[in-house]
Amino acid sequence: MSTIGIKELAEFAGVSVATASRAISNPNRVSKVTREKVQAAAKEIGYTPNRLGAGLRTSKTGNVIVIIPDAGDTFNFGAIKAIEKAASEHGFSVLLGDTQNLRERELAYGDLVRTRQADGIIFFSYRLPFDIEPGQEADFEMPPIVNSCEDVGRNDIPLVSINNELAGEEATQHLIDLGHENIAVITGDSNTPSTQDRLKGYLTALKKAGIRKRQEFIQEGQYCIEQGEESTKSLLQLKQRPSAIFCFSDEIAIGCLSTLKSAGFEVPGDMSVIGFDDIRFAKYFYPPLTTVAQPVELIGKTCMQVLAKLINKQEVPEMRIILPHQLIVRESTGKPR
Amino acid sequence: MSTIGIKELAEFAGVSVATASRAISNPNRVSKVTREKVQAAAKEIGYTPNRLGAGLRTSKTGNVIVIIPDAGDTFNFGAIKAIEKAASEHGFSVLLGDTQNLRERELAYGDLVRTRQADGIIFFSYRLPFDIEPGQEADFEMPPIVNSCEDVGRNDIPLVSINNELAGEEATQHLIDLGHENIAVITGDSNTPSTQDRLKGYLTALKKAGIRKRQEFIQEGQYCIEQGEESTKSLLQLKQRPSAIFCFSDEIAIGCLSTLKSAGFEVPGDMSVIGFDDIRFAKYFYPPLTTVAQPVELIGKTCMQVLAKLINKQEVPEMRIILPHQLIVRESTGKPR
DNA sequence: GCGCTGATGGAATACGTTTACCAAACTTTC
DNA sequence: GAAAGTTTGGTAAACGTATTCCATCAGCGC
CATH class of the missing domain: 3.40.50.2300 (Response regulator)
Structure with a gap:
């Protein structure tokens, strides 16, 4: 059972190998007539180019x-x-x-x-x-x-x-505009520039508003639901609790909202929560999540x-x-x- | 800038091409000494096998x-x-x-x-x-x-x-066991065997319990959030409303829950909702979602x-x-x- | 030393394609 | 009808590897 390669195609279509190849992979270097002839032949005998062979020659894999x-x-x-x-x-x-x-x-x-x-x-x-x-x-x-x-x-x-620093600042500013002064954050992995930048933005917003940074309001973590749960628990145990939490991802916010609910906190009545990313579930959260959308x-x-x-x-x-x-x-x- | 191929590797390691190839891709057909020698050489001169070439020979892409x-x-x-x-x-x-x-x-x-x-x-x-x-x-x-x-x-x-038919039956049975008799479903794409089978299971459970099938309780759709919203709206407009909704996917359930909430329905007080799949968000829904887990x-x-x-x-x-x-x-x- | 086994070397081939080269044929333009 | 341009053919090389064939060699038990 010999496989059908470009040689067989060329023979069947009555053209040379060179032309057959040109017709398949470089259609405009060949006249319309032959192009169609070759392509019809390819369909008829079921020729499919072997991308490995081609790739080896052209050094492209696709x-x-x-x-x-x-x-x-x-x-x-x-x-x-x-x-x-x-x-x-x-x-x-x-x-x-x-x-x-x-x-x-x-x-x-x-x-x-x-x-x-x-x-x-x-x-x-x-x-x-x-x-x-x-x-x-x-x-x-x-x-x-x-x-x-x-x-x-x-x-x-x-x-x-995106500009994570600016986004972080705007999210924080939104909370400040609403009247919050005790604003906590739950960050992602602190190795990531995205977290570092959003944190910078958060601090900038606080500074501009003349709000003192509180280290215990900064919960470092990971971009995941479980982190949202855990960090929210920590925040709720603080003597002086925040009135708003800025979660560095919507997944964190899911965990945060869930924990708040279990603890009997109303959102946004008792605690405002803002996320980040605008994943497609964000608007279906309860309550629908305020967040920073990334395109x-x-x-x-x-x-x-x-x-x-x-x-x-x-x-x-x-x-x-x-x-x-x-x-x-x-x-x-x-x-x- | 000549690339380093297996020829160069062989030469550098002081072995033949055949042995070099054997050492790289068929390590047990070669003595430990040479294998290590070749692999060390490969690391030293930075040899990486070209999978295109290998693939062309072996007819495997990986x-x-x-x-x-x-x-x-x-x-x-x-x-x-x-x-x-x-x-x-x-x-x-x-x-x-x-x-x-x-x-x-x-x-x-x-x-x-x-x-x-x-x-x-x-x-x-x-x-x-x-x-x-x-x-x-x-x-x-x-x-x-x-x-x-x-x-x-x-x-x-x-x-x-999984056995979708059985799963569909069990989900429905769960609702029946709780005392529901007016059970609606929101299905996925009705071309899909998964939806067809779950529906069969649903009908079987109804039949076994002696509950009459009501066509208006069967909302055919797609496996997506929007479908959950839309179909739930339709169900709420029925003169005789169901007391439970079996959503054929958790995403459908998200839309369903969200719509119920907007319409002022309590879950599960006014309406029970069960999903399907047990996606990782399911337990973070409000309320946490009863569902059929797929492994x-x-x-x-x-x-x-x-x-x-x-x-x-x-x-x-x-x-x-x-x-x-x-x-x-x-x-x-x-x-x- | 003999025969045996397992490891290795050297050379060559095949995998399927693209493309360069050059010549020939054909088509268009003036 | 000649010149110029376009399209095609035939051939062959190249991409990098695995593998086959056979020959050789080292080591080992006896």
Whole structure:
């Protein structure tokens, strides 16, 4: 059972191998007549090009790898989905690289482009998926790679993100505007630039309003529901309790709301809660969650556009693309009692 | 800048190409001494095998494609994540194929194994990602493929699923046990076997309890939040309203709960609600959601195990693997008023 | 020393495609 | 009808690897 390759196709269509190849993968270098003839023949004998063979020749796989600490996180996954959509429009397939925050897995996925399983990388981690010292120059040629949502601070790698600091400030300001003075935060992983920046923004807002920072109001954590529960419990045990909590992700807010409810606190009556991300469940929370929306669709699309440019060795006009966020006021925030 | 291939590696390590290749990709066909020597050399000169070249030779890519109608759905995504984890343990990478229920995209992703971009397929759709008439024999050799969660009813393709009919019956029975007689359902896509089976189970439970089926209590829909909202509104407008709603997915239940709340209904006081899937948010709903848990981790792991067997041309002992579901009673169901 | 086993070397082939090269044929334009 | 341009054919090389074939060699038990 010999497989049908391009030689068989060429023979069947009555053209040369060269022409057959041109007709399949470079349709405009061939006359319309032959193109259609070849394509019809391909359909008839059931020819499908072997991308491995082609890839070996052209050094392209048509895959991009998305490296992400926790693909299960709703915000992260929204971004992946958006990337997948954009990728397929660009003719790429996406490989999923869920690292569970393990360095070993980050490196393994980062290797996929060196081993020619992928043409490029989009990563959502706060560290590069290569063995490079943070400040250092790379001692190898950097593959096509874009940095999304977490700014690793390299100016040789394009960044696609929102302005987390400003967003953090605005969220805090919203609470201040409502009259809150005792505002706690539950952060994400303090290694991540996103958390660091949002925290900066929070502090800036407090300072501008002349509100003293209280260390016990800053609960450092992880971007997950369980963290929201735990940190909220800690906050409720404080002698001087906050009247508002700024959760650095909507998942944290889920845990926070749930814990508040169990403890008999009314939201926003007894406690205002604001989230971050605007995941698609946010408006279905009880109460519907005030949050800072990140434009996931746009983030995904932009990442893929930039990556495609990099892969095709085109100029990337802007290395730091800052996309707009938006404060979405729903019903989980209100005036303090 | 010549790339370093296996020739260079062999030369550097002082062995033949054959031995170098054996040491890298078939470690037990070579003595420990040489194996370590070669691997050390590989590390030193930074050799990484080109999987394209290897793949071309071996006809293996190391990728599997997961084809799924809506990867954003929390249940679906849980399964993908589990597959990804299992895949990486088996040495595979996973390609993400979100079809948005478009036939064209299903076929495109199904083609990935013919074009040798993937070695196998796991699909969550109710139709095969190939052009085959439903009842027909395939006129080509079926690639390694496993059918997950939606039984397409082919005995030449392994199925990994729960028993949806039984699960549907048990969920309904739970409501009956609580004393409900007016039980509505909001289904998923009525093309899907999962919805068809759950519906069968629902009807069986009613019948066994001697409760008459009411057509207006059966709201056909989609597995999404918006459907939950819309169908719940319809149900609330009925002259004779149900006292309990069985939502065929937790996402539907989110929409349902939200609409009930807006309409001033207490859950479970005025209306009991039960979901399906036990997505990780289910227990954080208000009230925490009674639901039927699907073992997503196990589903993902099992799919990958079976697929790996298929890819390695090993015997698959069982073509229909039915995994256990579990009714999880939380606080969204109770006795009718 | 003999025969046996297991490890290795050297050379060559195949996987399926793209593309460069050059020549030939065909089409359009003036 | 000639010149210029476009399309095609034929051939061959290249991409990087695994693997086969056979020969060789080292080590080992007897």
